[in-house]
Amino acid sequence: MTAVALAFAVVLAAAAVFVLRRGRRLSPHQRAVRDVLDAADALEDRLRAARAEIQAVAGEHGPNPVGDAMREMLRQRLWLRDHGHDATPEQLAGVRDAIDAARGRIEHQLERIEEARAPRD
Numbered sequence: 001m002t003a004v005a006l007a008f009a010v011v012l013a014a015a016a017v018f019v020l021r022r023g024r025r026l027s028p029h030q031r032a033v034r035d036v037l038d039a040a041d042a043l044e045d046r047l048r049a050a051r052a053e054i055q056a057v058a059g060e061h062g063p064n065p066v067g068d069a070m071r072e073m074l075r076q077r078l079w080l081r082d083h084g085h086d087a088t089p090e091q092l093a094g095v096r097d098a099i100d101a102a103r104g105r106i107e108h109q110l111e112r113i114e115e116a117r118a119p120r121d
Contacts, residue, residue: 032092069102
């Protein structure tokens with residue numbers, strides 16, 4: 001009887017592992033949405049780190065690329081919340097491209113700040 005119970009437990013454990021692994025697989029659409037959200041999270045982290053640097057050089061009254069990028073990111077997150085479930089792969093790629101472009105603009109601004117801070121010979 002013990003061997004039967006052990007065999008049953010092994011089969012049950014194997015079935016549980018199979019079900020758990022199968023449940024973790026994401027569809028291409030789910031992966032695309034996750035990638036967009038990951039890009040938005042990375043941009044938000046970068047913006048928080050860059051905000052103080054940009055304001056130190058540009059001041060409070062100059063152009064606000066951080067605020068602009070934060071608003072763009074929020075627009076994309078709201079769009080994804082409202083339309084992500086039925087968005088086409090092309091639409092999701094467009095959202096991702098917009099987030100990447102906003103990150104590129106911030107990186108460009110940070111490069112300009114670095115250049116302005118660098119001592120001139």
